[in-house]
Every structure is written in C-alpha cells, then in structure tokens.
Amino acid sequence: MMKEKKLVVDWKETLPYVSMKTAYDSVLRxxxxxxxxxQIGIDPDHTYGGWYxxxxxETGGGDYYAGGVLEITWDDSGNxxxxxxxxxxxxxxxIVAKLVENGVKDNL
Numbered sequence: 839m840m841k842e843k844k845l846v847v848d849w850k851e852t853l854p855y856v857s858m859k860t861a862y863d864s865v866l867r868x869x870x871x872x873x874x875x876x877q878i879g880i881d882p883d884h885t886y887g888g889w890y891x892x893x894x895x896e897t898g899g900g901d902y903y904a905g906g907v908l909e910i911t912w913d914d915s916g917n918x919x920x921x922x923x924x925x926x927x928x929x930x931x932x933i934v935a936k937l938v939e940n941g942v943k944d945n946l
Contacts, residue, residue, distance in 0.1 A: 845880040845940060850895065851932045856902055872902065878936055880910055880918060887911060890923070890933050904930065910942065919943040 850873055857868035873895040880888040887910025893899030906925015910918050920942050923929045929946070938944050 844882070846877065847879075847936060847940060848875070848877045849936070850874065851876050851892075853932075856894070858902065867901065869901070872896075874902070874932075876933065876936070878908070878933060880908070880937075880940075880942065882912065886924075887918075890925070890929070892930060892933065908937070917941075917943065919945045921945045 853872045853874055855868065855870055856872045856874075858866045860866060874892050875895050876890075876892045878888065878890045884907075886907040888908035889906065890908055891905035892903070893905075894902040904926040906923060908920060909922035909924070911921050912918050918941065920934070920937055923946075934944055934946065
C-alpha cells in the first residue's frame with residue numbers, strides 16, 4: 839500500500855462466539871453466530887494513520903461494539919505497518935487479517 843493512497847474497507851464477519859466480559863473476567867453476555875458489520879480505514883492524513891469500527895448487525899451495536907484508532911506508519915517505500923491500536927483491550931483477529939490482506943504489515 840502506498841502512503842498517498844487512502845483505503846476504506848467495509849464487510850460483514852460472522853463470528854462463531856462473542857462475549858462481553860468485565861475487567862475481572864465475569865461474562866456479562868455471550869452469543870453464537872453473531873454477524874458483525876466492520877469498517878477499517880487507512881489514511882495518511884489521519885492523526886494516527888487509521889481507524890476501525892465493528893458492531894453487531896442485529897442491534898446496530900447495542901449488544902456488541904468496538905471502535906478506535908489504528909496506529910499506522912509508512913516506511914520510505916510507502917509500505918504501511920500496523921504498529922499499535924487503541925479503543926479496545928484486544929484488536930479483533932478479523933480486523934488484523936483484513937489489514938494484512940490489504941497489504942498492511944502486522945507489527946503487533
């Protein structure tokens with residue numbers, strides 16, 4: 839991916855298991871076969887280089903939601919790298935996989 843290019847990818851991801859836990863690992867809610875709407879964006883003009891948002895389709899994020907920034911950097915050749923993130927405890931694997939699929943190196 840070249841630094842000059844912006845990328846926005848929207849897709850649906852069906853997760854076999856989703857849960858909402860407290861910081862003490864108590865499960866507040868859990869469901870199976872949850873369809874999630876997902877968007878990632880890479881933009882060299884964005885403060886951190888990118889963003890992500892994912893939420894359950896059925897309630898529009900009422901049950902499950904995560905969103906935040908992607909810390910993206912570019913090398914001198916214009917290759918993008920994911921160096922960090924913020925907004926949730928653990929960045930979902932399906933978001934990282936889609937970034938890699940679109941040419942972003944995973945440095946997490």
